[in-house]
Amino acid sequence: MRAMILPRIVRLDEVDEPLELVELPTPEPGPGEVLIRVAACGVCHTELDEIEGRAAPLRLPIVLGHEVVGHVERLGEGATRHAVGVRVGVGWIHSSTGGDDENVAPEFRATGRDAHGGYAEYMRVPERYAFPLPEVFSDQHAAPLLCAGAIGYRALKLTGIKDGQRLGLTGFGGSAHLVAQLARHLYPRTEIFVFARDQAARAFARELGVAWAGDTADRSPEKLHAIIDTTPAWKPVVEALANLRPGGRLVINAIRKEEVDKDVLLGLSYPEHLWLEKEIKSVANITGRDIAEFLPLAAEIPIRPEIETYPFEEANSALVELKRGRIRGAKVLVMPES
Numbered sequence: 001m002r003a004m005i006l007p008r009i010v011r012l013d014e015v016d017e018p019l020e021l022v023e024l025p026t027p028e029p030g031p032g033e034v035l036i037r038v039a040a041c042g043v044c045h046t047e048l049d050e051i052e053g054r055a056a057p058l059r060l061p062i063v064l065g066h067e068v069v070g071h072v073e074r075l076g077e078g079a080t081r082h083a084v085g086v087r088v089g090v091g092w093i094h095s096s097t098g099g100d101d102e103n104v105a106p107e108f109r110a111t112g113r114d115a116h117g118g119y120a121e122y123m124r125v126p127e128r129y130a131f132p133l134p135e136v137f138s139d140q141h142a143a144p145l146l147c148a149g150a151i152g153y154r155a156l157k158l159t160g161i162k163d164g165q166r167l168g169l170t171g172f173g174g175s176a177h178l179v180a181q182l183a184r185h186l187y188p189r190t191e192i193f194v195f196a197r198d199q200a201a202r203a204f205a206r207e208l209g210v211a212w213a214g215d216t217a218d219r220s221p222e223k224l225h226a227i228i229d230t231t232p233a234w235k236p237v238v239e240a241l242a243n244l245r246p247g248g249r250l251v252i253n254a255i256r257k258e259e260v261d262k263d264v265l266l267g268l269s270y271p272e273h274l275w276l277e278k279e280i281k282s283v284a285n286i287t288g289r290d291i292a293e294f295l296p297l298a299a300e301i302p303i304r305p306e307i308e309t310y311p312f313e314e315a316n317s318a319l320v321e322l323k324r325g326r327i328r329g330a331k332v333l334v335m336p337e338s
Helices: 045-052 139-146 148-159 176-186 199-207 235-243 262-267 270-274 288-300 312-323
Strands: 002-006 020-023 033-043 068-075 087-090 093-095 122-126 167-170 192-195 212-214 224-229 244-252 279-282 307-311 330-334
Touching: 002 312, 033 087, 033 139, 033 312, 045 312, 068 122, 068 139, 087 139, 093 122, 139 148, 139 288, 139 307, 139 330, 148 176, 148 224, 148 244, 148 288, 167 176, 167 235, 176 192, 176 199, 176 288, 192 199, 192 235, 199 212, 224 235, 235 244, 235 262, 235 270, 307 312, 312 330
Parallel strands: 167 192, 167 224, 192 212, 224 244, 244 279, 307 330
Antiparallel strands: 002 020, 033 068, 033 122, 033 330, 068 087
């Protein structure tokens, strides 16, 4: 099978082609596993963290990709959950304990980091972590739901927000534009405030009906009950804390933060940013339950991911554009036969 592999850790401001197109043996599904013929795979910011070593894979080379859509090709011994031919999706969670805290359990293994992912024609995964996909979504539109959408759903739950309270979104890319649609459905009286450094991203947010959109460093017209940060930087964290009301909560939805602007943390002011019982909570991975709950909800709304598609062989171009901030919605790799 053809696959795009990451052979070594590199810096994307120095290398434009971090992945190599190679031929690999088609994997065989083990006991309790399914083999998936991949149709599409989303491109996520976490892959930048893997490539640049902030969330380095356990071994190299590795096939990246954890927003995978495809069809069950073969069943491993004892696998009975899915029939051959059924369309399924795979997210960041490749395998774990199956418990409520499986996202933070030592047994957690990530798709495309700890096990080969979806930047390939085939991949295998334990059957319990392959999820049936609602028919309302095409392969390409389903892909970002499996991470950007599902992890956004988890982040929204962790805010503890109630209908009518004010929600902020810092950064407006693949995940935040889905969270905005989700929040408007679940909390129709909640106003959404978007902070983004890119003017086009702010315009996109307004198209989706948010109450207000400003720069990352701007102050919102009203203090907010909760803010979800989806950026790779530290400055948005500091600015978000200043926009929270007393008792407000900041949820940081990122696997890793880059080091470039870490010195901005020296500007933290206790009375402005932290006092009056403000909270900071991180999102750690995702559970199978998050994905299973989110997909039917996304179909009910229905959420409409904004996508930009690339041929599978152009994965490097998609990654470099993501690194350089050229984002509107989500980027998706498409296999030729799709």
